[in-house]
Amino acid sequence: MRRTYALVQVAITLMADPSGRHWGYELSKRSGVRSGVMYPLLQRMLDEGWLTDGWEDQAQTGRAKRPPRRYYQLTDAGKLALGAVVAEARHDARFAPLTAPRLIGGQA
Amino acid sequence: MPSLIFQIVSWPALGIALLVFGFAPGAVLRLIVLAYPRDDPRRRELLGELYAVPRIERPFWVIEQLEVGLFEGLRGRFAARLAAGRKLTRLAAASSDGRGVLTLLERTAVLEALRALPARQREALVLRYYGDLSEAQIAATMGISRGAVKAHTARALAALRSALQQGQ
Numbered sequence: 001m002r003r004t005y006a007l008v009q010v011a012i013t014l015m016a017d018p019s020g021r022h023w024g025y026e027l028s029k030r031s032g033v034r035s036g037v038m039y040p041l042l043q044r045m046l047d048e049g050w051l052t053d054g055w056e057d058q059a060q061t062g063r064a065k066r067p068p069r070r071y072y073q074l075t076d077a078g079k080l081a082l083g084a085v086v087a088e089a090r091h092d093a094r095f096a097p098l099t100a101p102r103l104i105g106g107q108a
Numbered sequence: 109m110p111s112l113i114f115q116i117v118s119w120p121a122l123g124i125a126l127l128v129f130g131f132a133p134g135a136v137l138r139l140i141v142l143a144y145p146r147d148d149p150r151r152r153e154l155l156g157e158l159y160a161v162p163r164i165e166r167p168f169w170v171i172e173q174l175e176v177g178l179f180e181g182l183r184g185r186f187a188a189r190l191a192a193g194r195k196l197t198r199l200a201a202a203s204s205d206g207r208g209v210l211t212l213l214e215r216t217a218v219l220e221a222l223r224a225l226p227a228r229q230r231e232a233l234v235l236r237y238y239g240d241l242s243e244a245q246i247a248a249t250m251g252i253s254r255g256a257v258k259a260h261t262a263r264a265l266a267a268l269r270s271a272l273q274q275g276q
Contacts, residue, residue: 024153024154024157025160025161025169034172035169035173035175036172036175036180039176040180043263044226046228047226047260048228049226053149055152066158066159067155067156068152069156069159069160070157
């Protein structure tokens with residue numbers, strides 16, 4: 001996959017919580033990548049086997065009649081691949097604004 | 109008279125549009141997801157995601173999803189349709205002039221292009237066209253939904269097509 005700015009942004013956000021479940025809206029919000037770019041990117045990561053997806057339990061949605069949400073979770077292959085992406089991005093001047101230490105730790 | 113047109117068309121229409129949009133972004137979103145094929149998981153995903161968005165941001169978020177629907181949803185549809193059309197014409201051409209579906213050279217090119225595909229896409233495609241499994245069987249084998257099988261094979265076909273065209 002080409003190392004685009006959006007890919008690095010999403011990779012950093014995913015790797016901030018490598019074993020957690022990631023939800024579309026929050027992911028887009030925290031990575032600063034708009035949905036139109038992020039969803040095709042997530043789809044390609046699914047195709048590569050870097051992510052798995054799943055649906056929220058009906059029990060979790062609780063009383064509300066809202067439909068279940070879809071989550072994404074890193075696979076082991078994904079952790080390696082995206083870890084490499086983040087590591088490489090650190091040595092790339094193009095991504096310097098993203099990989100500044102304060103951003104890596106999660107909350108800015 | 110531009111002012112007359114303005115009076116008749118714009119204000120009521122604009123007002124209604126704003127009302128619908130502001131108070132029922134969910135209804136607008138339901139229209140947007142129609143851009144996706146019927147069993148694409150993205151349809152349910154976007155509808156589920158709406159409720160995670162703070163109420164005040166929802167109209168803006170829905171505008172954003174319009175882009176998602178147009179670019180990902182519609183493009184996916186056309187890619188699948190074009191791939192199917194090409195396959196038909198190629199089969200027709202091959203059967204009309206009496207030679208096999210693929211020459212040896214083409215077969216090598218296809219295998220090379222197959223090798224370059226992402227693993228899941230390759231798996232779905234091989235099961236579908238070489239293994240001759242149905243979509244439901246592939247879904248069970250790979251442990252994913254039928255929609256995902258469709259999406260994988262459609263994307264794989266589109267990727268193969270562009271790879272083979274580049275090779276020509």
